[in-house]
Amino acid sequence: MSKIAVFDSGFGGLTVLKELQKLMPGEQYIYYGDSANAPYGEKSPEELLKLTTEVCNKILAEDDVKCFVIACNTTTSEAFGPLTANFPDKPFVGIEPALRWAVEENPGKHILVLGTTATVNGRRLRSRYEELKDKAKISLLAATRIVPYVEGHDITREAFMDYLRETLAPYRKDTDCVVLGCTHFPFVREELRKCFDKEIRFYDAAISVARETKALLSERGLLAESAAGDASTSGIITENISNTNKTPVTLFMNSDPDRINREKELLDEYQ
Numbered sequence: 168m169s170k171i172a173v174f175d176s177g178f179g180g181l182t183v184l185k186e187l188q189k190l191m192p193g194e195q196y197i198y199y200g201d202s203a204n205a206p207y208g209e210k211s212p213e214e215l216l217k218l219t220t221e222v223c224n225k226i227l228a229e230d231d232v233k234c235f236v237i238a239c240n241t242t243t244s245e246a247f248g249p250l251t252a253n254f255p256d257k258p259f260v261g262i263e264p265a266l267r268w269a270v271e272e273n274p275g276k277h278i279l280v281l282g283t284t285a286t287v288n289g290r291r292l293r294s295r296y297e298e299l300k301d302k303a304k305i306s307l308l309a310a311t312r313i314v315p316y317v318e319g320h321d322i323t324r325e326a327f328m329d330y331l332r333e334t335l336a337p338y339r340k341d342t343d344c345v346v347l348g349c350t351h352f353p354f355v356r357e358e359l360r361k362c363f364d365k366e367i368r369f370y371d372a373a374i375s376v377a378r379e380t381k382a383l384l385s386e387r388g389l390l391a392e393s394a395a396g397d398a399s400t401s402g403i404i405t406e407n408i409s410n411t412n413k414t415p416v417t418l419f420m421n422s423d424p425d426r427i428n429r430e431k432e433l434l435d436e437y438q
């Protein structure tokens with residue numbers, strides 16, 4: 168059975184995978200987390216194109232793939248066009264911060280969009296901002312230390328909370344909702360919540376990506392026939408990390424060899 172391939176710079180894309188699995192439990196998935204090269208958010212478009220082309224080639228060498236889901240806002244923002252042009256036979260779905268959705272539901276309110284440096288400075292989000300800026304008060308902010316924290320790099324929880332409180336201090340009082348513009352960020356939703364005075368609603372585009380993927384597969388007649396029938400077949404392949412067999416996903420984590428044990432723990436936590 169042909170699979171849906173999902174990839175990201177590391178663990179973040181698991182938040183998208185989860186929504187895909189919920190919506191299409193009868194599909195089979197292959198997930199690639201390029202942890203050894205995280206964070207992507209500080210890389211140039213050229214570097215991102217090179218890395219993600221390699222990721223797609225590795226996935227294709229391993230499995231029969233019917234579509235790619237780029238579970239990474241940064242890659243979608245900075246490399247979507249050239250990356251998809253490298254694989255003209257495969258359909259791609261990308262992800263961008265759910266700003267339009269947040270504005271629709273919160274006209275006139277203060278919406279804070281958090282993302283990586285590349286996403287926040289990227290043309291894609293800037294043009295979305297231009298399109299919507301008269302409808303709400305929109306702030307765009309690069310939160311650079313969330314990805315290293317989620318990836319388990321050297322930052323203690325205490326230092327991380329200090330970083331978050333300090334970075335978000337100017338937004339503490341009057342933010343109404345937060346757009347999680349990086350797929351790693353839903354993992355620290357509760358930590359983020361503590362940094363605002365108001366009860367915050369979070370917007371995460373993972374659900375929209377799952378819907379878009381389903382529509383695309385359906386349009387092309389590629390949806391798995393049974394809605395749930397194949398969900399139990401699983402193959403766990405690991406590049407250099409082993410995984411507990413919890414999800415019907417072929418999983419590759421391209422881990423830094425020095426950090427494998429830490430990454431195994433995190434994988435258990437996040438899945």
Ligand code: DGL
Pocket residue numbers: 175176177179180205206207208209238239240241242283286314348349350351
């Ligand atoms: N999770 C990715 C995103 O949505 C990339 C984060 C990173 O590696 O910097 O942007």
